[in-house]
Amino acid sequence: MSPEANPAPPAATGKKKRLSREIVLSAALALVDAEGLDALTMRRLGQELGRDPMGLYRYAENRAALLDGVSELVLNELAIFPDDPDWQAQLRRIAHDLRLLALRHPNVVPLLVTRPLSTPLGLRPLGTLRPLEQILSLLIDAGFAPADALHVYRAYYGFLYGHILNELQEFIVDPDENEALLRLGLHRLPPKDFPHLRALAPVLVDYDGMAELDEGITILLSGLAARLSLPEAPAKL
Amino acid sequence: MSPEANPAPPAATGKKKRLSREIVLSAALALVDAEGLDALTMRRLGQELGRDPMGLYRYAENRAALLDGVSELVLNELAIFPDDPDWQAQLRRIAHDLRLLALRHPNVVPLLVTRPLSTPLGLRPLGTLRPLEQILSLLIDAGFAPADALHVYRAYYGFLYGHILNELQEFIVDPDENEALLRLGLHRLPPKDFPHLRALAPVLVDYDGMAELDEGITILLSGLAARLSLPEAPAKL
DNA sequence: GCCTACAGTCTACATTGTAGACAAGTTGCT
């Protein structure tokens, strides 16, 4: 066989279409979803697109920017309706949506969480700031003073991200080995030092993340509503 | 000068003491604190210790293990008294301590947050699981049913980590340029799309993370205590 | 003394991100 046998052995959408930022980012996301963050190298992504790796630099300044792009792409999947008059219901729905999003793209969560730590707020990709702006809008429209809206947002988003991290930590990718692996792992712990953790093994196994998130949100929202002079929302405390 | 001029030009604690895991990890932590995660390469750390980089592999199986070690080291700075009868006060104190810890080691926070995502619970470094076990112990001793203790822990730790991430995101390392940089960043945002965010600039600048954390904890703890049949703790709802 | 184990070093290599020169292809103008 000639050295030029197959120009794009693995996946290549069309034959040789023009590239675009969206195409590149989508491919990157697909790769991360399928094989994890480490698999996302310039060469690998190039190969996945049937293109020279260097070409990618036309669509992302460097690898970090590419990661930001993936973050942005994922966050764009999140729908927010800033005009919903029932802010509590809306926040609750968003929370569940974001949770599902995270479960759908678990490998991207580290990006969502860490990339903002390396970039001052104002310089983040715009798509990343959209949820913040829209939720502020939602709250302000609902009658909160802007500063209070910010407080609510922070408590809410903080809790939400915390929950997602928590849940993903106990999330084992391979559902068959789930219980076995978990117990096996726990079994390794010295019983002297970790009695409670070991005893909780059965409870740990059937973690209902959705219910737990919902409870937390309920507590938080009613608590927030009580502490701040809330608008016409139907608070049942 | 000969090619063997100075064997350890930069920092070298003693002359040439025997290495140990603690020494290596401490140096690694110092390096991360000083220059960020990316600066922690095997060669650089070796140089910092005046040793050949390969020697480090005697004390950490690979780079990932080294990162885990740093996480563990930092978490060990956190003091927990699982015998305190006032669980609410204890949780509140721990929250503030952890927050300060995070502010002291901001570059380590990504590790604290992401490393557990790559390791099934049972296989984490033991030092990392200690807080979990001890808080469970605290709650169970205080009278919670074990399963409820787990719920409380999850809500609590979730919120706590979420808050820390939130706060660090708005934390600008250089305090002089803080306001300027922040506003500058925000100024870049298209006013059409981000009116609320831009308007909140002044509020964003003086973020009182400590107060905000405390309020959140208050809401969460009293909420949790109300929802679960709590023990003799003094709940003031 | 010698022998075994382990600490530390050296050399070497595959893999990564990315700069810079170039080629090929596309678009707009006249």
Next chain:
DNA sequence: AGCAACTTGTCTACAATGTAGACTGTAGGC
């Protein structure tokens, strides 16, 4: 159409990284 300006894609090259494997000390036990 024909040329020019620009955009896309490719190639070559290099410095930096993690780490395997062989080697060299050095310390302690007989």
